[in-house]
Structure formats: C-alpha cells, structure tokens
Amino acid sequence: MARLHTPEELDHFRKELLSQRDPSSPCISICAGAGCVASGAADVIQAFKATIKKEGLAATVDTKGTGCPGFCEQGPIVVIYPDEICYVQVKAEDVAEIVEKTIKENIPVDRLLYTDPVTGEKAVTESDIAFYRSQERNVLCNNIKIDSKNIDDYLAIGGYAALAKVLAEMTDLEVLEAVKQSKLRGRGGAGFPAGRKWEGSRNAADPIKYVIVNADEGDPGAFMDRALLEGNPHSILEGLIIGGYAIGAHEGYFYVRQEYPLAVENINHAITQAREYGLIGDNILNSGFDFKVFVHQGAGAFVCGESTALMTSLEGKVGEPRPKYVRSNLKGLWNHPSVLNNVETWANVPLIVNNGADWFASIGTDSSKGTKIFSLVGKITNTGLVEVPMGMSLKDIIFKIGGGIPNGKAFKAVQTGGPSGGCIPAEKLDLPVGFDELTQAGSMMGSGGMIVMDEDTCMVDVARYFIAFLTEESCGKCVPCREGLRQMHRILTNITQGKGQKGDLELLEELSETAVEASLCALGKSAPNPFMSTLRYFREEYEAHINEKRCPALSCRELISYIIDPQKCQACMICARKCPVDAIDGGKRKIHVIDQERCTRCGTCLEVCPSRFRAVTKLSGEPIPVPPSEDDRIISKKSKKE
Amino acid sequence: MSQIQFEIDGKKVTAEAGMTILEVAQREGIYIPTLCHHEKLAPYGGCRVCIVEVAEKGWTKLVVACVFPVKNNIRVQTRSPKVDRIRKTIIELLLAHAPDSPALVKLADTYGARKDRFVKDPSFCIHCGLCVRYCAEVAQKNAIGFVDRGIHKEISFNPEIAARECNDCKECFPLCPTSYLQAVFVYTQSLSSP
Amino acid sequence: MDFERVDQIIDRYNAEESALLQIMLEIQSENNWLPKEVLERVSKKLAVPLTRIQHIATFYKAFSLVPKGRHKIHICMGTACHVRGASRVLETVVDMTGIQPGETDLDLKFSLETVNCLGCCALGPVMEVDGKVHGKMSPVRTGEALETYK
Numbered sequence: 001m002a003r004l005h006t007p008e009e010l011d012h013f014r015k016e017l018l019s020q021r022d023p024s025s026p027c028i029s030i031c032a033g034a035g036c037v038a039s040g041a042a043d044v045i046q047a048f049k050a051t052i053k054k055e056g057l058a059a060t061v062d063t064k065g066t067g068c069p070g071f072c073e074q075g076p077i078v079v080i081y082p083d084e085i086c087y088v089q090v091k092a093e094d095v096a097e098i099v100e101k102t103i104k105e106n107i108p109v110d111r112l113l114y115t116d117p118v119t120g121e122k123a124v125t126e127s128d129i130a131f132y133r134s135q136e137r138n139v140l141c142n143n144i145k146i147d148s149k150n151i152d153d154y155l156a157i158g159g160y161a162a163l164a165k166v167l168a169e170m171t172d173l174e175v176l177e178a179v180k181q182s183k184l185r186g187r188g189g190a191g192f193p194a195g196r197k198w199e200g201s202r203n204a205a206d207p208i209k210y211v212i213v214n215a216d217e218g219d220p221g222a223f224m225d226r227a228l229l230e231g232n233p234h235s236i237l238e239g240l241i242i243g244g245y246a247i248g249a250h251e252g253y254f255y256v257r258q259e260y261p262l263a264v265e266n267i268n269h270a271i272t273q274a275r276e277y278g279l280i281g282d283n284i285l286n287s288g289f290d291f292k293v294f295v296h297q298g299a300g301a302f303v304c305g306e307s308t309a310l311m312t313s314l315e316g317k318v319g320e321p322r323p324k325y326v327r328s329n330l331k332g333l334w335n336h337p338s339v340l341n342n343v344e345t346w347a348n349v350p351l352i353v354n355n356g357a358d359w360f361a362s363i364g365t366d367s368s369k370g371t372k373i374f375s376l377v378g379k380i381t382n383t384g385l386v387e388v389p390m391g392m393s394l395k396d397i398i399f400k401i402g403g404g405i406p407n408g409k410a411f412k413a414v415q416t417g418g419p420s421g422g423c424i425p426a427e428k429l430d431l432p433v434g435f436d437e438l439t440q441a442g443s444m445m446g447s448g449g450m451i452v453m454d455e456d457t458c459m460v461d462v463a464r465y466f467i468a469f470l471t472e473e474s475c476g477k478c479v480p481c482r483e484g485l486r487q488m489h490r491i492l493t494n495i496t497q498g499k500g501q502k503g504d505l506e507l508l509e510e511l512s513e514t515a516v517e518a519s520l521c522a523l524g525k526s527a528p529n530p531f532m533s534t535l536r537y538f539r540e541e542y543e544a545h546i547n548e549k550r551c552p553a554l555s556c557r558e559l560i561s562y563i564i565d566p567q568k569c570q571a572c573m574i575c576a577r578k579c580p581v582d583a584i585d586g587g588k589r590k591i592h593v594i595d596q597e598r599c600t601r602c603g604t605c606l607e608v609c610p611s612r613f614r615a616v617t618k619l620s621g622e623p624i625p626v627p628p629s630e631d632d633r634i635i636s637k638k639s640k641k642e
Numbered sequence: 643m644s645q646i647q648f649e650i651d652g653k654k655v656t657a658e659a660g661m662t663i664l665e666v667a668q669r670e671g672i673y674i675p676t677l678c679h680h681e682k683l684a685p686y687g688g689c690r691v692c693i694v695e696v697a698e699k700g701w702t703k704l705v706v707a708c709v710f711p712v713k714n715n716i717r718v719q720t721r722s723p724k725v726d727r728i729r730k731t732i733i734e735l736l737l738a739h740a741p742d743s744p745a746l747v748k749l750a751d752t753y754g755a756r757k758d759r760f761v762k763d764p765s766f767c768i769h770c771g772l773c774v775r776y777c778a779e780v781a782q783k784n785a786i787g788f789v790d791r792g793i794h795k796e797i798s799f800n801p802e803i804a805a806r807e808c809n810d811c812k813e814c815f816p817l818c819p820t821s822y823l824q825a826v827f828v829y830t831q832s833l834s835s836p
Numbered sequence: 837m838d839f840e841r842v843d844q845i846i847d848r849y850n851a852e853e854s855a856l857l858q859i860m861l862e863i864q865s866e867n868n869w870l871p872k873e874v875l876e877r878v879s880k881k882l883a884v885p886l887t888r889i890q891h892i893a894t895f896y897k898a899f900s901l902v903p904k905g906r907h908k909i910h911i912c913m914g915t916a917c918h919v920r921g922a923s924r925v926l927e928t929v930v931d932m933t934g935i936q937p938g939e940t941d942l943d944l945k946f947s948l949e950t951v952n953c954l955g956c957c958a959l960g961p962v963m964e965v966d967g968k969v970h971g972k973m974s975p976v977r978t979g980e981a982l983e984t985y986k
Contacts (some may be wrong), residue, residue: 035956038969072958220914223955258861258898259951299857300897301791302952316856317888318791318895323687323709377916377957384958415915451915465918469952475895476769476788476795477688480728483735486793487760514731517704517724518690578976603924604975778885787887789894800886 003278006286007164010155017156026061026103027081028052029144030090033068033227034262036075040091041065044076047095052103061103064153067143067231070385071131074114079126079144086126087112117381117403134401136363137387138371139347143231148266151273154234160279162350166242167287170353175246176202179349181357183369188214188305188342189420189446190522191368191435200329201337202247209249210333211240212340214310215256215263218302219418220469222449224373225343227385229256229263232347233270237293239349241280244291247339252291255310257298268295302419302473306521307340308332309475320475321521342447344373364390368434372448378415379454381406388433395429398452409454412553413537417446419466419473420526422533423459442533444526458555459538460545464492466530474523481524484515488531497558500546505535550621557601560620564605566591566628568615571635575605575616591633596624650718663707663718664692674707674720675729675749677736677819678770682780685709686771691732691749695719704728726753734759736768740820743768766822767797773814773823781814783807797823799830837867842874846881853882857892860899869900897949905940905947907985909933910964914953917960921974925961926950928975932982946985 004010030036030045045065052061071077074088078098085108087098094112101107113122114129123129126144146153154160166175180195201209213236217225228236240252256264271293274280282290296314303309304319311333313319322328332338348370352360361369368390374397377383381403388397394414398404405411413423422443424431431437435445453462467489476482488511491504512528519525535542544550551559564575564584569591576584576592583599586592592615594605606616627633644659650672657666662685667674677689685708692707697717704725707718719725733755737746741757746768749755774797777786785803789796799808808827815824845862849855859878864870870893879886893899911926930936933946940947956962959971963978970981 034954034969035958038956038959038962038971072956075958218952220918220953221916221957223953223957226955259954296858297861298896299861299892299899301895303791313857314854316852316854316884318788318891323706325705325710375957377960378919383916383960418915449915451919453919457919465915469913471793474792476790476792477771479688479690479732479735479769482769482793482795483738484731486763487735487738490761510727510731514728514735518693518706518728518732520687520690520706602927602975603921607974607976774887778887784885784887787885788891791895798890800890803886 003276004285005278007168010160010164010285014155014158014161017152021156022060024082028061028063028103029066029079029081030064031068031075031077031144032065033072033075033143033230034223035068035072036077039075039089041076043092044078044090044095047092048099051095051099055099055104057099057103064147064150066146067148068227068385069126069144070137070140070227070387071129071382072384073382074384077144081145084125084127086114086123086129088114131382131384131386131401131403134392134396135387136371136389138351138363139235139344140227140373140385140387142235143227146232148231148233149269151234151270151277154232158354159234159350160238162353163238163241163279164285166245166353167285167289172202172246172248175242175353178352178357179246182352182360184345184348184352184360185368185435186341187344187348187372187447189417189444191445194341194345197329197341198243198247198339200327201249201339204330204337206336207248208334208336209247210336210338211243211247211249211252212310212314212333212338213240213252213254213346214305214307214340214342215254215260215267216298216305216310217257217260217343217447218305218473219447219449221377221451222375222418222447224375224385224448226260226263227373228343228347229260230266233263233267234274235347235350236343237267237270237274237280239346240293241284241291242349242353243339243341243346245289247337249339250290250292252293253314253333254293254295255298255304255314256295258300259298264295264297271295302469303475303521303523306523308521310340311338318475320477321523323520344448365432365434367436368445372433372445374433374448374450376402376450376452378451379405379409379457380452390434391432393430393432394424397433397450398429402452405452405454409456411452412455412457413453413459413462413534415443415451415453415462415530416449417444417526417529418449419469420444420522420529421446421449422529423453423462423537424533425537442536443529456553456555458496458551458553459534459541460492460551461496461553461555463531463534464489464496467492467527470523470527474527475521478518478520478524480515480518481520481527484511484519484524485527487511488515488528492531495542495545496551496556498545498549498556500542500549502546504546505542509535544621548621552620554618554620556620560601560618561596561624562594562599562601562603562605562616562618563624564592564594565615565617566633568613570613570615572610572613574608574610578604578608580604586633589635591628591635593627593633646712646714648712648714648716648718651720657712659712661712663694663696663705663710663712666712667707667718667720672720675752676708677745677749677768678772679708680772680776680817683772683775684779686775688769688771689732689736691729693725693728695722695725729753730755738762739764740766740768740822743820745819766820766825768820769795769797770819772817772819773797776814776817781807781811783811785811786814797826799827801830801834804830805834837863837871837874839874839877841866842877843881846878851881853884856882856884856889857896860889860892864899869903872901900947902940903944905944907946907966909946909948909982910951910954911937911948912952912954912956912960912962912964913950914957914960916953916957917962920960922961924975925963925973925978928978929963929982932979 078087184194185191308322309319687709730753738760
C-alpha cells in the first residue's frame with residue numbers, strides 16, 4: 001500500500017474505498033471480542049466464511065470478525081448489514097440457516113432474534129434492542145462495523161479525517177482550545193480536565209515532550225478499554241497523534257497490560273498499518289509534523305495504572321509512584337512534560353475535532369460532559385458495556401439498560417470506581433452519573449467499572465475483598481498504605497470470620513484517615529474508600545458481624561450454617577452423594593440431615609438440590625434447629641409429595 | 643538561584659528554590675522527625691513521619707517535608723492535632739514489627755504511641771530503605787535490594803556480591819533502626835558458606 | 837536458554853535500559869521462566885544492577901523465577917467474578933491441584949495464578965486454562981473441567 005502524502009490523497013483514497021464498497025450488499029459482522037470468542041465466536045466466524053465460500057457468495061458478501069459492541073451477555077453477536085439484523089447467542093450450527101434465510105432471501109431467523117424478557121417482543125434490528133436504545137454510543141458504535149485489523153475499514157467510516165483536519169487547518173493552539181472548550185475530563189479515574197493537563201505541558205519550556213496512552217486497565221470488572229483497544233485501535237491512535245500535535249510532543253507511548261494479548265497485538269498491527277500509510281512517521285500528510293509511537297507491555301502490576309508509576313515502569317523500573325508535588329505534565333517521563341490520558345479519553349479527541357467542542361459540551365451535565373462507557377457487570381441481567389451521556393441516572397442504567405437484577409433478587413448496591421471507589425445503595429439510585437455526583441456520594445467515577453450487587457452480597461466482605469486486593473497490589477513503599485492496609489485487612493478478615501471486637505470500627509476509621517492523608521499516591525489515598533462507603537451506608541451489617549456474629553447476607557463462610565428443611569426434603573440423595581466431605585446423613589426415604597461438625601460450608605448441597613424442592617437453606621446468627629428424630633425422618637409412601 | 647520566602651511554625655524564613663521543607667527546617671534549627679531520611683541519600687518519602695501541614699492559597703494539605711519543594715508564601719506547621727495523630731498511627735504500625743527499636747521507642751514517647759495497638763508481626767524490617775539506598779547510591783555496590791511488593795516486600799542480599807563486598811564495608815550496618823539488617827546479613831552468610 | 841538467544845533479544849532493543857521490562861517479558865514468554873544466569877547476563881549487557889532486575893522480577897507478577905507447569909490455570913478474581921462466587925472456584929482448584937496461587941506442582945503439570953479481570957465478565961466466574969476461557973464455573977464444574985487436562 002502506497003503512502004498517503006497529503007490530506008487530499010487521504011481524502012481521495014477514502015473516496016475510492018467507499019466507491020469499491022457497495023453499501024447495499026450484505027456484510028456479516030461477528031463480534032470477535034474476548035467475551036464472544038470465549039463463547040465460541042471464532043467457530044462462528046469460521047463457519048460463516050466457509051459457508052459463504054461454499055455457496056459461491058464470497059464476491060458479494062463480506063464477512064468479518066469485528067470489535068465488541070458491548071452486549072456481552074448475549075454473545076456471540078452477529079449483525080448483518082445493511083439492514084442491521086442482529087442475532088444473539090449464535091452458534092456455528094446456526095450459520096447454515098442464517099445464510100440460507102437471511103443472506104439469500106432477506107428473511108430473519110426468528111429463534112435467533114433477541115427476545116425482550118419483559119414484553120416478549122422480538123427485536124429484528126440492533127436499534128430495536130432495549131439494551132442499546134437508551135445508550136448514546138458515540139465512541140463504541142463503530143466497533144461492530146470494522147475489522148480492527150484492517151485500517152481500510154477505519155478509513156471507510158471516516159477515520160483519520162480529524163487528523164487531516166488538524167494538520168491542514170488548525171494550529172496546535174486551536175486544537176488545545178477545542179479540547180479545553182469541550183470540557184473533556186479524563187476517563188481513567190480522577191476526571192482531571194484534559195485541556196488543562198495538555199495546556200500545562202504545551203506551555204512548558206522543555207522541548208522534549210511525551211504523550212502516553214494508559215491502557216493498563218487494572219480495575220477488576222472493567223473492560224471498556226479492552227473493547228476499544230481490540231475493536232477500534234485506530235480511534236485511540238488518531239487521538240494520540242492529535243494530542244501530540246497540540247502539545248508539541250513527537251513521541252507517543254502505549255502502555256498496555258500484558259493480560260490483554262489481543263489488545264497488544266491489535267495495537268501493534270494498527271501502528272504498523274498507520275505507519276505504512278504515512279499517518280505516523282515523518283512529515284505526516286505534508287504537515288511538517290513528525291510523530292513516532294512505541295508500545296510497551298505491562299507486566300502484571302495494578303499500581304502501574306497510576307500515572308507516575310506507569311511512567312516509572314516505562315523507564316524500565318519497578319512501578320513505584322512518585323510524589324505529585326511537581327505534576328507529571330511538567331516533569332513526567334524521564335522528567336520531561338508528559339500528558340498521560342486514558343484510552344477512552346484519547347478516543348474522544350477525534351470526535352471533538354470532527355464534531356466540534358460545542359457538540360461535545362452539549363452532551364452531559366454542567367460539570368461532566370460527553371458520554372462515558374461503563375462495564376455493567378455482576379448481579380445484572382444484561383452484562384456488558386454500555387455508553388451513556390453523563391447525567392443519566394444509575395437507576396436507568398441498571399434497570400432500563402441493564403435489565404435489572406436476575407433471579408428475582410433485590411438490588412443492594414452498585415460499586416463504581418474499582419478499588420478506589422465505593423458502593424452506592426438503593427436510596428441513591430436516582431443519582432445522575434457524573435464525576436462530582438459520584439464523589440459526593442462516597443464513591444467515584446473511576447475508569448467505568450459498575451458492579452451491581454444484590455441481597456446475597458455481604459458488604460463487609462466487599463470491603464475485605466478490595467483491601468485484600470490492594471495489600472497485594474500496593475507497591476509497598478510507604479507506611480500508611482503498606483502497613484495500614486495490612487492491619488485493615490487483618491481486622492476486616494476477623495470481622496468476616498466472627499472474630500470482630502469492640503473498637504474495630506474505630507481503629508479501621510483511624511487507619512483510613514492515615515491512609516487518606518499520608519499515603520504517597522492515589523492507590524493508598526483512595527484505598528479506604530470501599531470500607532468507608534460501606535460503613536456509611538451499611539453500618540448495620542458491620543455491627544451484626546461484630547456484635548451478633550451474624551452475616552445478614554448469609555455469605556460469610558464462618559458465620560453461616562447450611563440446613564436441610566425437613567418439610568421440603570424429598571430424600572433424593574443427590575446432595576448426600578455430592579457432598580465432598582460426606583457430611584450429609586440420609587437414605588432413600590430418610591430425610592437428610594447435615595452434620596454441622598463436618599460441614600465445610602462449601603455450598604455444594606445448595607447448588608445441587610433440585611429447584612422444585614429447594615430444601616437447603618442458610619442460617620446465620622441463629623441457633624440451628626434440632627433435626628427431627630430418627631423415626632420422624634422416615635418418609636412413608638402416603639406422605640410423599642410430588 | 644531565586645529566593646523563596648515562607649513561614650515555618652510562625653517563623654519567617656528564606657530559602658533557595660529547589661530546597662525541601664525539611665532542608666530549610668533543619669537549617670533553621672526546627673525539628674521535624676524522620677526515619678527514612680539521610681543527608682547522604684536522595685530523599686525517599688517512604689516513612690511519612692516527617693508529614694507537615696502546609697497552607698497554600700487558602701487550602702491546607704498534608705505533605706512530606708523531605709520531598710516537598712518550598713514555595714513562596716506557604717505557611718508550614720510541623721505539629722498540629724492532625725499531624726500528631728497521623729504520626730502516632732504510623733509509629734504504632736511500625737512498632738508492631740519492631741517494638742524495641744530505639745528510634746521508634748523515642749518517637750513513641752513524644753506522640754503517645756503504644757506498642758500493643760496492633761497485633762505484633764515481628765518481622766522487624768520497617769522498610770526505611772536506608773540499607774538498600776546507601777548501598778546503591780553511596781557504596782555503589784548493589785549488594786542488597788528490595789524484592790516483591792506490597793505486604794510481601796522484603797530486603798534481600800545478593801549472596802555472591804555480599805560475600806565479595808560486605809565484609810570490607812558494612813557501612814550500612816549502623817543505619818538500620820531495628821538491627822534487622824545485621825540479622826539478614828548473618829543469615830545470608832550462613833546460607834552461602836559451606 | 838542459550839545466551840545467544842538472550843543477546844538477540846537484548847540487541848533488538850538496542851540494549852536500552854528503558855526496555856528492561858520488555859526484554860524480560862520476551863525472555864519469560866519464550867523460556868517460560870527467568871533463570872538466574874540469564875538475569876545476570878541482562879544485568880551485564882544493560883549495565884543495570886542485578887538488585888534492580890531481581891526487584892523487577894519479583895515485583896511484577898508476569899515473571900517467574902522458577903519453571904512453570906505444562907498447564908497454566910488463571911482464576912479470575914475480579915470484582916464481577918468475585919460477586920458471583922469466584923473464591924469457591926479457587927478453593928476447588930487449590931484442593932484438587934494441591935497448590936496455592938503462585939505455585940507450580942511438583943510434576944510441573946499445573947501452575948496456578950489468580951488474575952484480576954480477564955474482561956469476560958458476562959461469563960463469570962471465569963477460569964482460564966492455557967488461554968482457553970471456561971465460563972460460568974461452579975465448584976462442581978471446575979472439578980469436571982480440570983479432570984480433562986493431562
């Protein structure tokens with residue numbers, strides 16, 4: 001492929017590409033994101049390619065594996081253009097029928113359409129699906145349309161037009177002003193105004209500057225950046241080059257976590273292709289602007305998602321954060337001014353250039369502009385990635401888009417912001433999603449992880465879980481974090497095991513203050529958040545654990561007992577056979593009883609008891625009912641229920 | 643070098659740009675406690691004991707004096723109820739590992755810190771890093787370093803380099819506030835000598 | 837791993853100090869672990885103290901100073917999987933293999949690690965073995981899945 005030397009050549013090439021693509025001929029897009037691949041999408045893609053070839057349709061029908069559109073609960077997802085017919089949970093065996101009916105005769109295959117669980121209605125096109133309807137997928141919408149390994153697909157949908165516009169028609173100052181005016185705030189966690197960060201670097205006297213993509217996405221439960229890195233890497237790259245131009249940086253770095261090998265592969269591939277086209281390198285599009293991009297992999301350390309630790313890691317050292325008394329946009333990578341932004345922040349930049357700062361600022365709230373991608377996971381019907389305008393209520397996100405809590409359970413809390421964030425309870429569900437709103441409620445936006453919890457989730461255990469996570473991920477340099485979290489973990493673990501004592505909560509609060517005020521970096525400073533927010537909204541759970549040795553959610557192993565309800569047990573023997581420690585006594589017509597001494601509370605019996613009996617239940621903080629006498633345990637034929 | 647003018651504990655002081663609060667305080671004879679600081683080593687900012695309150699443009703924040711660069715018109719308080727409370731907790735967290743360390747016991751006295759506040763975990767190392775940093779920056783032998791991270795972080799001698807270099811040096815030994823260093827050295831030696 | 841191969845990797849990065857992690861990642865990927873002599877070689881060629889390399893090798897979880905097993909088990913302990921019962925899945929694996937996270941069994945059959953979020957939250961709890969994702973795991977299904985690995 002020949003290099004594109006000028007914006008006019010790029011434009012011309014794009015027009016040529018479009019003229020070669022017939023928008024009315026079918027294009028089969030199959031999501032090739034990590035989740036769908038795990039559910040068999042690779043086989044589906046293979047099956048389509050083979051079937052299309054066999055049927056002699058390869059000349060007119062395009063088949064491609066694409067980026068993730070976000071509807072992960074229903075994957076593998078197939079969307080057939082131009083009509084946008086959307087099929088869910090597609091298996092390789094379904095492909096033949098799809099080709100016969102939909103490709104050849106334009107008839108939808110009913111059984112593969114998404115059925116709304118409430119109304120029973122079938123959705124034919126992607127936009128008919130309730131999950132997508134309330135979303136505003138400005139950043140994610142292109143994922144399902146492009147093969148991320150093919151730069152031509154990105155060009156065909158208008159890719160790199162923003163870069164061409166910037167280099168040909170805008171000064172670096174004008175680009176900076178646009179980003180400032182858009183009021184774009186960082187999407188990685190802290191929500192710092194991007195324009196202000198860029199301005200600091202641009203105005204620094206140092207001639208050597210860097211722009212960096214934080215693709216370390218360490219928050220457990222968050223995979224928004226993964227979908228963008230794998231599904232539309234060029235959108236991030238384009239934003240990065242524009243950012244470099246705006247501040248005067250000629251080198252850009254991607255720091256991608258190595259747990260995302262497909263993302264590393266696709267980013268490297270995108271960079272190679274962009275370089276071939278002359279969109280990276282010397283004198284890009286005849287502008288005189290030079291820009292090089294390098295990719296570094298992370299090596300398995302959550303703390304390297306913190307910006308100064310990331311830069312230290314880029315320098316080839318352990319990921320120890322640095323004090324922020326001198327900000328890294330002034331002294332960052334190798335002590336040069338460095339603008340580090342999250343993947344999603346960079347991906348928004350071409351949109352701002354193409355559509356204008358005012359357009360971006362018209363979406364969202366006063367203090368939080370634009371859209372945000374959230375990973376909606378946990379106890380939720382529609383697990384996946386959702387992109388909504390800032391200001392949408394948590395209730396709408398969880399219930400309207402997310403489909404509410406499965407299995408008829410009650411909503412309890414939604415955790416946002418990862419290990420730096422907090423839990424938001426039911427009484428605050430009307431909260432509009434925004435940086436400041438979430439912070440005031442005791443949580444934070446974070447990178448976008450949104451973990452929904454139901455009545456079976458123990459909030460004390462949630463706090464313990466996050467603190468445990470951070471004791472392992474802390475760099476260990478400063479005392480308030482390393483030692484403070486060590487002690488907090490010990491105390492919280494004791495509480496979940498029924499060993500909580502009077503004074504524990506006060507001690508935890510003191511340790512929290514020390515970590516918040518005296519830690520070296522944001523990891524330590526925000527570490528107490530999950531504890532503090534759960535204490536604020538669920539204090540009664542902590543008190544039950546400490547004072548009554550009771551876990552209200554019936555979750556903490558040492559505080560619960562499993563019992564078999566003699567009224568419901570039908571003596572089917574399934575649990576007795578499956579019990580890994582032979583703790584269940586019973587026979588073919590003898591009601592089963594769990595030996596509490598032997599029981600390890602693994603939960604297998606509850607899992608395997610047939611749902612029509614539901615004879616196994618959990619207790620906490622109450623005495624175990626005395627099991628029936630030997631005689632009463634025999635089920636006679638007459639009293640057997642069905 | 644430009645001159646910076648600010649206040650520490652109500653006293654007006656002048657300093658050169660680039661100096662840290664700790665450097666200026668020490669020059670002025672104002673005491674700020676430290677554990678991980680050493681005049682021959684680059685400031686570390688690990689123990690957080692030198693934490694002070696800084697009022698700047700109407701905002702008050704806590705910073706570590708050994709690293710924070712002085713600025714014009716800031717007002718520094720080296721003691722306050724909050725500062726004292728945090729120092730006390732830090733010392734108590736460290737006493738759990740090294741309850742008899744003279745440096746810690748002395749600080750414990752001033753701040754009312756109790757040895758038994760936290761469950762003892764007598765690993766002795768308080769991670770001041772003085773040994774590792776001295777060997778890297780001054781002795782330049784790199785015989786000892788840190789390994790791992792978080793609550794699993796430890797100091798570790800490289801047995802080959804230690805066998806070669808340490809017996810003629812041992813300049814780091816007096817720096818260790820808990821004498822853990824000497825114990826690790828002896829242990830390392832016993833493992834490598836037949 | 838022979839030194840010639842190590843040198844090739846180092847030279848590809850121009851023996852630059854900032855490429856230290858990337859060099860070590862490549863060696864780890866090819867060799868499955870980081871032998872001491874190899875680290876000493878890297879230390880020499882990059883003129884970087886061995887203590888720094890050893891800190892890096894133990895700080896970052898991608899590296900292993902001991903050989904790994906034939907089958908690498910990763911249990912996702914991300915929040916979404918945790919809330920769906922990942923700790924029970926981990927307990928089952930620990931019981932069945934006899935090793936704790938971070939360890940490899942004596943036959944070098946299994947290596948076990950916990951990971952934080954593989955990005956397949958819709959399939960939680962998730963267990964990944966040799967790169968293959970097993971979704972919707974429970975203690976019972978975990979046992980069944982592990983038995984298929986020789």
